[in-house]
Amino acid sequence: MERLMTENNKNVDVTIIGGGIIGLFCAYYLSKEGKSVMVLEKGKVKDMCSYGNCGLISPSHALPLNSPALLMKAAVWLFQKDSPFYIKPQLDMKFINWMLGFALNALNKKQIERSMYGRNNLLMESRTLYDELFDSQSINCSWAPSGVHFVFSKEEKFVAYQKNNDKLATIGLKAEPIIGSVLLDKEPALTDHAYGSWFYKMDASLNPGQLLNEIRKKLSFDGVLFEDQCEVKEFKNTNGRITELLTSKGSIKAKDVVLATGAWSPWLESELRLKIPIVPGKGYSITMKRPKLSPICPLIFEEKKVVATPWSDGYRLGGTMEFSGYNTTLDQKRLQTLKNVAAEYLKEPYSDKKSEEWCGWRPMTNDGMPIIDKSPVHKNLYMASGHNMLGLSMAPATGKLITEMVTGQQPHIDSSLYAFERI
Numbered sequence: 232m233e234r235l236m237t238e239n240n241k242n243v244d245v246t247i248i249g250g251g252i253i254g255l256f257c258a259y260y261l262s263k264e265g266k267s268v269m270v271l272e273k274g275k276v277k278d279m280c281s282y283g284n285c286g287l288i289s290p291s292h293a294l295p296l297n298s299p300a301l302l303m304k305a306a307v308w309l310f311q312k313d314s315p316f317y318i319k320p321q322l323d324m325k326f327i328n329w330m331l332g333f334a335l336n337a338l339n340k341k342q343i344e345r346s347m348y349g350r351n352n353l354l355m356e357s358r359t360l361y362d363e364l365f366d367s368q369s370i371n372c373s374w375a376p377s378g379v380h381f382v383f384s385k386e387e388k389f390v391a392y393q394k395n396n397d398k399l400a401t402i403g404l405k406a407e408p409i410i411g412s413v414l415l416d417k418e419p420a421l422t423d424h425a426y427g428s429w430f431y432k433m434d435a436s437l438n439p440g441q442l443l444n445e446i447r448k449k450l451s452f453d454g455v456l457f458e459d460q461c462e463v464k465e466f467k468n469t470n471g472r473i474t475e476l477l478t479s480k481g482s483i484k485a486k487d488v489v490l491a492t493g494a495w496s497p498w499l500e501s502e503l504r505l506k507i508p509i510v511p512g513k514g515y516s517i518t519m520k521r522p523k524l525s526p527i528c529p530l531i532f533e534e535k536k537v538v539a540t541p542w543s544d545g546y547r548l549g550g551t552m553e554f555s556g557y558n559t560t561l562d563q564k565r566l567q568t569l570k571n572v573a574a575e576y577l578k579e580p581y582s583d584k585k586s587e588e589w590c591g592w593r594p595m596t597n598d599g600m601p602i603i604d605k606s607p608v609h610k611n612l613y614m615a616s617g618h619n620m621l622g623l624s625m626a627p628a629t630g631k632l633i634t635e636m637v638t639g640q641q642p643h644i645d646s647s648l649y650a651f652e653r654i
């Protein structure tokens with residue numbers, strides 16, 4: 232097989248597979264530590280989950296999706312045509328095992344606590360690292376550390392959320408409850424369908440597509456190499472180390488390798504002799520011009536799991552969770568659900584100007600935590616995948632942790648919760 236970019240890649244210390252937000256932040260911190268880095272990416276930017284997401288940086292989301300309450304809600308949603316949650320019936324044993332694990336984790340109080348601490352460490356650390364990044368670099372991506380409203384339409388649901396708020400308060404995340412006209416004064420775009428909101432002032436937002444472009448530009452400037460339309464298909468090993476990557480564009484010698492392949496990670500599991508229980512959780516978004524009467528801060532319509540994110544130069548509605556395998560169909564019913572939900576809560580729910588419809592696969596593990604660890608099989612392979620609904624919010628700390636593992640430094644947060652061993 233022809234050797235790819237022999238001249239360019241012969242001195243590369245670390246090869247990162249996957250150019251989504253996780254791969255880019257791994258490249259950012261590795262390069263900062265003086266490592267020479269190459270990123271291999273098989274697809275286009277718009278195919279990445281990191282492109283069309285809702286753009287929230289969410290320390291508020293420390294609680295995992297797994298909970299007895301969600302299991303109850305999911306059972307109801309399964310029978311609603313326009314629900315935010317859909318499972319396509321499938322006889323795939325891997326998926327069935329994943330779902331069973333998800334349900335068991337939802338019923339295990341200790342596991343919920345573990346996930347909450349694991350998620351919180353990555354979320355809080357990343358939030359700080361984002362501040363550092365935007366203070367030190369000029370990155371144009373509509374960064375807005377403005378806080379986020381969790382909006383409720385029904386009083387009883389708003390009151391019931393107090394339980395979650397109390398749990399989050401134990402880790403320093405306390406939201407401010409805002410009710411009725413006070414909320415409408417703060418967010419005049421809301422209709423009186425909104426009863427109240429829990430406001431998390433630590434949350435922030437940005438335009439994820441712009442962030443990807445800007446970081447990639449900065450990394451290229453700093454000497455990080457990018458090879459696009461380059462799919463890694465096989466690995467050659469010697470003495471427990473990966474020595475060569477066989478790609479759609481030729482072969483590449485490898486020193487250290489980071490797998491940041493998001494929802495596609497299981498496609499390489501037999502090649503890597505690893506168990507990677509990640510399934511794709513499809514979500515949708517619609518991006519358009521900002522309506523004239525736009526929300527001021529991002530709004531999460533909590534009962535419907537739909538998000539409206541305003542940016543200085545745009546506006547996105549996003550949400551839904553569909554377990555239908557590796558399927559890229561843009562289901563118009565789900566896109567319409569985003570608009571219908573926004574129309575319940577907002578006076579001007581969307582602008583009529585041309586919009587971009589998108590769907591992407593969240594890399595879902597069944598305990599809500601990513602896998603960030605050294606491979607138990609290959610001494611020079613590291614994994615950074617499975618960030619669920621929070622990859623954008625967890626990316627900086629993930630990149631820093633991977634860098635510490637590769638360079639043999641003391642991890643800045645306890646990494647044991649993200650280990651292969653647990654899955």
Ligand SMILES: Cc1cc2nc3c(=O)[nH]c(=O)nc-3n(C[C@H](O)[C@H](O)[C@H](O)COP(=O)(O)OP(=O)(O)OC[C@H]3O[C@@H](n4cnc5c(N)ncnc54)[C@H](O)[C@@H]3O)c2cc1C
Nearest residue numbers: 249251253273280281284285287463493514621622623624
């Ligand atoms: C509708 C929606 C809304 C969301 N909102 C938010 C939010 O507000 N905040 C938040 O924090 N998160 C959010 N998320 C989740 C977030 O988008 C993901 O967790 C995150 O993008 C995962 O990043 P990643 O880099 O792991 O994966 P990706 O961005 O999917 O990148 C993986 C890359 O690896 C490449 N790749 C795979 N296999 C190979 C191979 N063999 N060779 C070469 N390249 C390969 C793929 O082409 C892909 O580009 C949302 C997700 C969705 C769908």
